[in-house]
Amino acid sequence: MSVFLKHPVAPVDSVGVEARAAFFTKRSLKNEAKAAALRLAVSMMDLTTLEGADTKGKITQLCRKARQPMEKRYGCPPCAAVCVYPNLVAHAVKELKGSGIPVASVATGFPSGQYPLDLRLADTRHALGEGAEEIDMVISRGAFLEGDFVRVFDEIAAVKEVCGGAHLKVIFETGELQTYDHIRFMGQLAIEAGADFIKTSTGKVAPAATLAVTLVMVETVRDHFLATGRHVGVKPAGGIRTAKEALHYLVMVKETAGDDWLRPDRFRFGASSLLLDVEMQIARMEEGRYQNAEYFAKG
Amino acid sequence: MKSKQSAPDLTFARALDYAPAPETFRVNVRKRYDLFLDGRFVAPKSGKYFASVNPATGRRHALIALAGKADLDAAVKSARRAFETTWGPMAPAERGKYLFRIARIIQEKSRELAVLESSDGGKPIRESRDFDLPLVAAHFFHHAGWADKLEFAFPGRKPTPLGVAAQVIPWNFPLLMAAWKIAPALACGNTVVLKPAETTSLTALHLAEIFQEADLPPGVVNVVTGAGDTGAALVAHPGVDKIAFTGSTEVGKRIAAAVAGTKKRLTLELGGKAANLVFADAPIDEAVEGVISGIYFNQGHVCCAGSRLLVQESIHDEFVARLGRRLRTLRVGDPLDKNTDIGAINSKEQLGRITALIDSGIEEGARLHESSCELPTEGYWCRPCFFTGVTPAHRIAREEIFGPVLSVMSFRTPSEAVAKANDTCYGLSAGIWTDKGSRIFKIASQLKAGVIWANSYNQFDPTSPFGGYKESGFGREGGRQGLTGYVRLTGD
Numbered sequence: 001m002s003v004f005l006k007h008p009v010a011p012v013d014s015v016g017v018e019a020r021a022a023f024f025t026k027r028s029l030k031n032e033a034k035a036a037a038l039r040l041a042v043s044m045m046d047l048t049t050l051e052g053a054d055t056k057g058k059i060t061q062l063c064r065k066a067r068q069p070m071e072k073r074y075g076c077p078p079c080a081a082v083c084v085y086p087n088l089v090a091h092a093v094k095e096l097k098g099s100g101i102p103v104a105s106v107a108t109g110f111p112s113g114q115y116p117l118d119l120r121l122a123d124t125r126h127a128l129g130e131g132a133e134e135i136d137m138v139i140s141r142g143a144f145l146e147g148d149f150v151r152v153f154d155e156i157a158a159v160k161e162v163c164g165g166a167h168l169k170v171i172f173e174t175g176e177l178q179t180y181d182h183i184r185f186m187g188q189l190a191i192e193a194g195a196d197f198i199k200t201s202t203g204k205v206a207p208a209a210t211l212a213v214t215l216v217m218v219e220t221v222r223d224h225f226l227a228t229g230r231h232v233g234v235k236p237a238g239g240i241r242t243a244k245e246a247l248h249y250l251v252m253v254k255e256t257a258g259d260d261w262l263r264p265d266r267f268r269f270g271a272s273s274l275l276l277d278v279e280m281q282i283a284r285m286e287e288g289r290y291q292n293a294e295y296f297a298k299g
Numbered sequence: 300m301k302s303k304q305s306a307p308d309l310t311f312a313r314a315l316d317y318a319p320a321p322e323t324f325r326v327n328v329r330k331r332y333d334l335f336l337d338g339r340f341v342a343p344k345s346g347k348y349f350a351s352v353n354p355a356t357g358r359r360h361a362l363i364a365l366a367g368k369a370d371l372d373a374a375v376k377s378a379r380r381a382f383e384t385t386w387g388p389m390a391p392a393e394r395g396k397y398l399f400r401i402a403r404i405i406q407e408k409s410r411e412l413a414v415l416e417s418s419d420g421g422k423p424i425r426e427s428r429d430f431d432l433p434l435v436a437a438h439f440f441h442h443a444g445w446a447d448k449l450e451f452a453f454p455g456r457k458p459t460p461l462g463v464a465a466q467v468i469p470w471n472f473p474l475l476m477a478a479w480k481i482a483p484a485l486a487c488g489n490t491v492v493l494k495p496a497e498t499t500s501l502t503a504l505h506l507a508e509i510f511q512e513a514d515l516p517p518g519v520v521n522v523v524t525g526a527g528d529t530g531a532a533l534v535a536h537p538g539v540d541k542i543a544f545t546g547s548t549e550v551g552k553r554i555a556a557a558v559a560g561t562k563k564r565l566t567l568e569l570g571g572k573a574a575n576l577v578f579a580d581a582p583i584d585e586a587v588e589g590v591i592s593g594i595y596f597n598q599g600h601v602c603c604a605g606s607r608l609l610v611q612e613s614i615h616d617e618f619v620a621r622l623g624r625r626l627r628t629l630r631v632g633d634p635l636d637k638n639t640d641i642g643a644i645n646s647k648e649q650l651g652r653i654t655a656l657i658d659s660g661i662e663e664g665a666r667l668h669e670s671s672c673e674l675p676t677e678g679y680w681c682r683p684c685f686f687t688g689v690t691p692a693h694r695i696a697r698e699e700i701f702g703p704v705l706s707v708m709s710f711r712t713p714s715e716a717v718a719k720a721n722d723t724c725y726g727l728s729a730g731i732w733t734d735k736g737s738r739i740f741k742i743a744s745q746l747k748a749g750v751i752w753a754n755s756y757n758q759f760d761p762t763s764p765f766g767g768y769k770e771s772g773f774g775r776e777g778g779r780q781g782l783t784g785y786v787r788l789t790g791d
Contacts, residue, residue, distance in 0.1 A: 011734040017584070219584050250315060
């Protein structure tokens with residue numbers, strides 16, 4: 001790392017940023033706008049399963065779901081990616097063959113990151129070797145909270161180097177960093193170190209993604225773009241369960257960073273149960289009535 | 300800032316465009332509204348009515364009674380009788396019960412009242428729904444609680460009511476200003492003659508219906524509608540003990556002159572030209588939001604609007620660029636659409652005043668940055684805008700515009716910031732934006748303004764007193780301090 005990074009950088013006022021986030025929940029999306037937004041949300045979804053109990057059978061189900069979330073008549077697009085543990089990457093790659101949907105693997109000692117760097121890099125190499133096209137790494141939160149930002153930076157840069165052309169998402173675990181100032185600073189640090197995406201959470205720590213935390217991250221990638229012309233994506237993950245919440249995020253992205261981020265290569269949802277609710281909303285809009293959740297195939 | 304054509308920029312075009320989201324609750328606006336005198340709606344003695352216009356269409360949507368001298372006599376007489384026979388002698392706890400009942404009915408009818416407020420005055424439904432109405436109810440609840448506890452507000456002194464209060468309110472927050480005036484007056488045992496602004500009478504008259512529904516004794520509140528002449532006649536009426544006015548400094552001065560030498564007590568809440576001070580270490584995105592809502596809230600029809608932005612020179616260009624981008628995402632249009640940020644200008648006359656001041660800014664050499672949004676073809680509209688290159692001598696830096704127009708200036712040091720912020724005949728409000736807590740207190744103590752917000756703007760609560768320094772008026776509304784305007788204290 002060549003620059004001396006001083007903390008804090010641009011301060012974030014917590015009252016103000018939470019009020020701004022709450023503002024986006026007041027927007028009203030109706031009719032065609034809502035129909036389009038729901039489908040966009042599906043196309044931005046990293047359909048995820050990260051359980052010790054995951055099996056090949058479970059991954060097969062998930063991959064089928066990602067290819068075709070709903071019956072064809074609903075015109076629902078496929079999901080953006082399928083996100084799994086390294087052990088299941090090869091199977092997911094096989095199941096998604098020909099679909100164009102990439103497999104994302106968590107790596108670098110997910111979810112804690114509390115492993116020596118060489119093991120974390122080996123973890124990454126293994127996932128790539130199995131066919132993962134996207135890597136969701138975790139940062140060393142301990143190092144960050146100790147103030148060893150240089151180590152955090154260097155580790156991200158090292159993982160990025162291993163990734164080569166593969167897409168690197170850097171997970172902050174915002175629930176552990178806690179303050180918006182930390183998140184803003186971590187955003188700048190990760191972007192400088194080579195992140196293609198910055199991601200809120202592992203889903204293993206509460207709170208996971210919140211609208212305000214994601215807003216700070218979207219503001220960070222927006223400001224970075226305005227300064228350099230380079231786009232970095234944002235991925236809120238964990239805790240987004242309803243279609244309504246997903247729409248709030250899209251409204252926030254639209255009004256904060258604009259059209260350029262309303263696409264699956266710039267904004268993703270990391271979610272497992274969100275898809276079902278979005279499907280139910282899409283079906284409700286098409287059929288004009290709410291459907292029984294049991295009419296929808298689970299992932 | 301378009302110095303470099305190749306500089307990266309954001310696009311806020313039509314991706315994920317919001318479909319129209321109109322508020323569907325329909326309110327019956329009656330063709331004709333009468334005066335509310337002695338607990339009943341009665342036609343004006345003159346038989347005269349004037350038109351009330353929906354500013355979003357420019358079309359007439361109701362006829363409002365024009366109160367003449369005979370009607371004012373009747374109103375004041377009814378208020379006096381209620382003061383002497385029912386409301387004045389009533390046990391304070393009983394008065395409190397009426398106020399609680401009114402507050403609850405307002406909550407129940409808040410959707411209806413919000414729609415009415417937005418169609419009559421042009422403000423976005425999101426604001427009338429989420430800001431005006433909750434605060435209206437909160438003011439009645441707050442003062443209901445004071446009704447039987449006044450002696451605790453003034454330890455060692457005995458508060459007694461003044462008598463009949465004449466209250467003249469403006470068109471920018473019609474129902475909220477009615478609540479700010481009526482609730483403390485009634486809680487302190489006074490009776491009221493209220494005169495709403497001529498462009499926004501409807502919600503005050505619907506509030507009168509709520510008084511009927513709450514069985515408020517006849518005459519405790521009377522509503523007389525009309526324009527400036529009606530207000531002037533009410534203020535001059537010899538049967539009035541107290542005058543409370545919110546409106547322009549120009550009219551406030553005339554009222555002060557008219558009241559001089561009489562027994563009448565007076566409180567005035569007048570104009571403003573508030574400064575938002577943004578220091579280089581401010582949380583910048585939150586400061587941008589605060590400045591935006593500070594000036595564009597309610598189309599800028601706000602006496603405490605942050606209409607001057609004083610930004611530290613080292614971040615001036617950056618801040619202006621962010622303001623410009625934010626301006627592009629403001630949604631101007633139908634006040635009843637739930638996604639509208641900026642509604643219609645309240646009246647043709649006000650639009651004329653705003654336009655004249657924008658023209659003066661251009662003529663005097665400031666640079667106009669304007670939203671490129673489309674405006675509806677009917678009704679009264681103004682694109683939200685700001686000026687850079689403004690100097691303290693420009694008219695747009697000195698005069699209250701009362702529209703969506705911000706004047707941006709810069710400062711170099713904290714002392715220059717304070718000097719520029721105080722360089723105005725007004726002193727209603729100010730905002731300070733900095734990450735440094737100690738600076739907030741230091742600067743706040745040097746600003747001559749009645750309300751100072753730190754890292755926020757336009758925060759209101761009935762417990763917090765509101766009022767001005769200098770030509771922004773005197774007296775406070777809200778909080779314990781607000782009660783003093785409606786009581787006589789032993790030893791006074």
